[in-house]
Amino acid sequence: MKKALLLFTSLSLLFAFSLPAMADGHCMDALGCVEVGSDDPIVIGALLTVSGATSFYGEDSRGGIEIAIDARDGMLLGREIELVVEDSLCSAEGGQATAQRAAADESIVGLIGTTCSGAAQGAMPIISEAGMLMISPSNTSPRLTNDDVDAGGTYYPGYFRTAHNDLFQGAMGARFAIEVLGAETVATIHDGDPYTEGLAVVMADTFAEMGGEVVFQGAVAKGDTDMTAILTEIAASGPDVVYFPVFTPESEFIATQARNTPGLEDAKLIVSDGSFSSTFAGNVGAAAVGIHMTSPYVVGEDYDGFLMTWDDMFGGAPPSGFHAHAYDAANILMDAVEMVAEEHDGSLMIGRQALRDAIAAVEDYAGLTGTLTCQDESPYRGDCATGSALAVYEITEAEVDGAWPPAVVWDMSMSMDMMDEG
């Protein structure tokens, strides 16, 4: 039975690869085609957090997508590009609801999103089932690209991301804590979101593997402002490092209140990209000096140009750290559409499986966030970022007074392990 299934799968895969999306105007794609009429626009969907407390992440990504579209003058294959943004909130329910709406819309060629890993877990089963694909600019939970169900993986075909997998970021936090800060004990705090929980677990596991001791693993709730209770509990175990990869403003509350908690005055604090916002240091105030942040490390001339375009189009600077990832995600999607679309009688036929395959085959893609290569080998599938574009930043007085971003003090190439190997 299993063999028959395997044979069937490989045969259908063979067909999917070998046949064009269309023969005599009929769609031959294993998952069907998106048909774009001669006067119709090419529709790109976006499932982003655009309301609620974390809406600035969604606005950040949306800006990146709009700049990518604008860079092509809003046209693809001679047709207008239409961007449809749905509010997927930052929850599994939000992801599920918007995925259902997107799946019902036959005109959508592909989706950019979601903002939060939690929303992606709700959305992907539906999107995958509908034969669609989604590229996330900011999901970082390791589970989303892991296809090993026994290991907690929740990978669904059609899922890709330009955001780095937390396995890189969590491990980097642990290495930095041990190798640079000389920490022996650590306490971690998450907020129940799969993103923050995944990061806290990876950090703690790596820290323990490297010989450190994890003295406390706890959680706060989103929306908490008073962190006295958990910080008091942490102070009781006196860790060298407190790692709290939660979002703002919870991370801001923790950072400020930790300094006023007896027993934690000298603990080193490490936060993640969830706090990488231009207002973090100023909001925390003097207590922010010396905090380390792990976050994407995007530099280069192209990126400077992007920032100028942002200032022209929206004014000011992007509100968070995933706009470049969104820009890359949108470009990968549009390039793939250009590659697989076939014209017949004035209308475009875009094979859904062909589109997935084209993105899975992306290799050495020069994006704003570095060189992207989409993984398609078990257990990790759909990860397009390589994790090289991550670094540790340190906040100083200058950032508290409004400068941004802080200076990079460390990256994985400086790790002792890497040096041994190199």
Add this chain to the structure above:
Amino acid sequence: MFRNRSGEFSWVDFTIDVLRVLIVLAVVVGAWNTLSSGRISLAQWVNLLAAGLAQGSIYALIALGYTLVYGILLMINFAHGEVFMAGAFSAFFLAEALNRTGFLNEQPLLAILLLIMFAGLVSMTVAVLVERIAYRPLRGSPRLVPLITAIGASFFLQYAFRGLYGSNFKAYPQLQALQGALQIGEFNIPITQIFVFSSALVLMLGLHWLVERTRIGKAMRAVSENKEVARLMGIDIDWVILFTFGVGGFLAGAAGVINGLFRPQGVNFYMGFIPGIKAFTAAVLGGIGNIPGAMLGGLFLGVIEAIGPNLVLAGLGIPGANQLKDVIAFTMLVLVLIFRPQGILGERLSETKA
């Protein structure tokens, strides 16, 4: 024990009684485990208590707005959390301006007073406008109608502020005068928390004086007692209702500034949502419609939230106990609704009022 009023056995009463026993057991076992482990020192418990009282007095100030309006109109003003946000958000800009000129740290007392007055007036205006535009035209319609409007008003206010000021988180400047801690014996109480508690107390005493000792306070009590009779006595009901919204709004705005000085971060358009729900819980805990009840309910909720996770949940071996702070708050709400629907201080309301 397991019998209802008519003396028959009732499964509902039985379940409720079992629930009662289980809850008491869980609290006792959890607290015993924690206290006997000695994981948290006495000084740390005092810190938690002080933080809880400070947080609780902010809940209490917001809760008063819910209770005042409920006492008079028997409606839940679900836009009240946003009234709090409006004051806190607006005063943030003033605080920042005062900080830039250095006035904030030169004349902290005057600056705080100025901020509270400003936030109070903004929140008062918002509350009065919401009443005038969203609630008054619907007075006399079925109860669900103003409730839905309240939610609409709440969304309108949230996204109006987002449209005006963006979605980024902002933070109040930190006052030097409020840094540091007061040493009382072996206990360290942060000065901010003493400030929060005492300023909330002053505001509450002011409200008490207003309601019990002034003409308008008398009118408020009369309208709360019976609107029709109050009208016959020559009281301008519309004016009294508007005034009540204004007073509740002022307290919420003041709470916004006090909250901003206590927990400076997290200023954004969404900041009123959770405090709003918590304060509503506090108002119900204390007995909605009852002014001392709202104060007591707020303080009680703050303390339970601060101490509960470490005392009870951690003692029961529940992982990530502090994540469940909200669970404690809302479990309290459910328990009060089951066992004492009138709240801690509330009297049993008659059909017409409830």
